[in-house]
Amino acid sequence: MNALLTSAVAGLTAGGAYALLGVCSVFTYRLVAVINFTAAAIGAAGTFVLIALSEAGMPLFPAVLLGLVAGALIGVTIGFVMTRWFAEATASSKAAVTVALLVGMVAFGLRVTGGQHPHHFPDLFPGSAFRLAGVEVTNASALTIALAFLFTIASDLFLNRTRTGLHLRALSERPMAAELIGVPVQRLALLVWGITGAVTTFSLMLIAPQRSPDFMSLSLLVVPALAAALIGLFRSFWMTLIGGILIGMIEGMTSVFGSLNQYRGAVPFLIILAVLLWLQRGARWDEAR
Template sequence: MDVLASLVVGLSSGGLFALFGVLLTLVASLTRVINFSQVAVGVFGAYLSIHLTSTMTPLPQWASTLIAVIAGALLSAGLGWVISRWLGDSSTTARSAVTVAALLGLVSLSFIVFGTQPQQLRPLLIGPVFTIGAIAVTKVGVLLLVLAIVTAAVARAVLTWTPLGVRLRAVADRQTTAELQGINVRGLQVVVWAFVGAMSGLVVSVVGNSQAAGAQSMVTLLVPSAAAALVGGFRSVALTIVGGLVVGGVQGVLTAFPAITLLNDWVPIVVIVVFLLWNQRKEVWDAAR
């Protein structure tokens, strides 16, 4: 029963990894950027909302969350504009490197502005949906998984059946051709970045201090989320959700065994290494032949 309870707890974290992984996948597939700053934008936006509201008349939780969403959208849109404006024709590697610099900058700025102590970030939902013995399914875990599935489904519907989706796919597949057709490539890319930033701010507000206790979470949440996105090849949102649940589930099960619980942090790294090796198998086998 302890193992099953630990698995359920791990799947709650898996929903978080899946949701951030879906957002990573959307940015990668639509803008050709691996956005390493994505979690940092959400955490910084949420902390900024706390900092701003602490000097005002106490605001309700939804107002603080709204500020976090707006801050995340603006930060992410600004980064997207910089990349699309000056690195529009650069390689994916060069464009992604800018987000690494943004990640490090936001971590440093967070320490300067907010200090090194965890912020009082209240989760939007508290408590379990239901409890069976020692197994408790939390509201936060359910909401994160639902958000991941809904975000993936809405993104697929928009990209498949709407004129906006046609333009976004055109920008992703043939950027130069799209520009020649009169499509506002930069504007569409900034919209994608703004949406992802807003969702990141919302996600961090949902989980609160349970997962975003300090600036270090900007990195520690990124690695398993990237592992989830890699399971889907940064293309399939369905496989990304599965990858996030697998990573979270395995980490949860390991906590039931104190002797090996320290291996938790290695789970996403192992997943990343395995899938990188698997994706390179064709080149290796071709070279061997």
Template sequence: MNTLGALVVGLSSGALFAVFGVLLTLMATLTRVVNFSQVAVGVFGAYLALRFVPLGLPGWTTIIIAMVTSAALSALLGWVISTWLGESSTTARSAVTVATLLGLMSLSFILFGTRPQANPPLLIGPLFTMGTIAVTKVGVLMLVLAIVVAALATLVLTRTPLGVRLRAISDRQTAAELLGVNVRGLQLLVWATTGALSGLFISIVGNTQAGSATSMIVLLIPSAAAALVGAFSSLPLTIAGGLLVGALQGLLTSFPEISLLRDWVPLIVIVLFLLWNQRKEVWDVAR
């Protein structure tokens, strides 16, 4: 594969990283939780829908079941955290999602195994081609969805009364409760919405990224790297971070000698940005 073609393929993957990075950023901003189970919830909902939906039903039925299942799982997790860890630190609240991630991975292994599942992508083939370079429909759709979700979230949070309440809960939860805001209800709304979107995205992508449910859950790592580029606060930088990680992975595949390093790209990005974010603290101590 030539370098430019590998870059385009990498950007298609990067669009998926970006869209999940946007969800991670929204969760961190609105609920004070780094939701490590974000991808796992969507994967479990999508694959469970395929397992129990009778053959012959239209594809949109599977998507609806996947979204409802993922939303219910996510809302249940959100209810547990908001009920027993409402005033806890972000670290403590996020630790619960790590346990959920491990539980869903184990359950996915038991129910779905390691074999590829009959989960074809909804959009097959290239949107357009330029010589030997093909831009896939799925990749373009994922990028569009990332931008749309980010734009809608920004619009809601900055221009609507609902957004004011959500930001108030994020900044001062106790004060929001004293003012009569339905804190738990709004938090569960955020959890359910992001869960439903996770199920939708996995249903659209299908098996274009990996062959089994457990291996698709690993998409969390590059998605977290994308969110970290945006410091879990900036949606545009998160989208850029997802595309960056995907592009770097794609470029490495064009060099067979070092192509195995592509799986290290998200980890390297995470480490570099963690070090960059700590630079001020280290500099202050040094002074």
């Protein structure tokens, strides 16, 4: 039992990142009606800008700022593609476009960054914050979890308590009607893409030192992020937050079982399958009634 608790605490680092990325995915979906498969790839691109500038000798703080700007600009660029040419497409078509963009970004990113060539990932916040169940919780882990909570609170308040949030909800639900009544649809949509691009970039900057040092591995963090978002049904920020943290803890607990540890990467896929089967069960139950 102690080993399971220790492993679960060790999984908080990944869980915080999954939660933050998942909340960003819900934020994007609720405001621009796009399931964004490129989210982690955008963050990976910004992170590798930081790495390239750091390896070139630039001080850490300006390199981080430029990496965040790069992530935001890449997010805005993808947002422009989606709003310019696919604004009236169905949700499934938009998702397919972001999958295609993900494949292209990964291929280009691996080419530019040298594939599996190792890189030094700077630790932005070194040191330990506190001990929990005998495990050192790093400053980066604590900050990632704190950011996930803050972004969840901010997103919830923004959507429900502000005029701009109401405009953005109108943009998601009725984009043509929102444009007709004077809502600056494209500017607000690009703002959403830019904000989520910067936030995902920062979250990957924090978690990158603990992950495999290549562009593809960071880009595929979108899978546990979408698993967390699916737990929240792409509606609830709080359920997504809890789901992301739980996925990280479950992954951590698999390390206790030697035979299962090599399959820890399959945990998000199993969760996605379980949630989809549960939703399908609910639909069949409704039909039967």
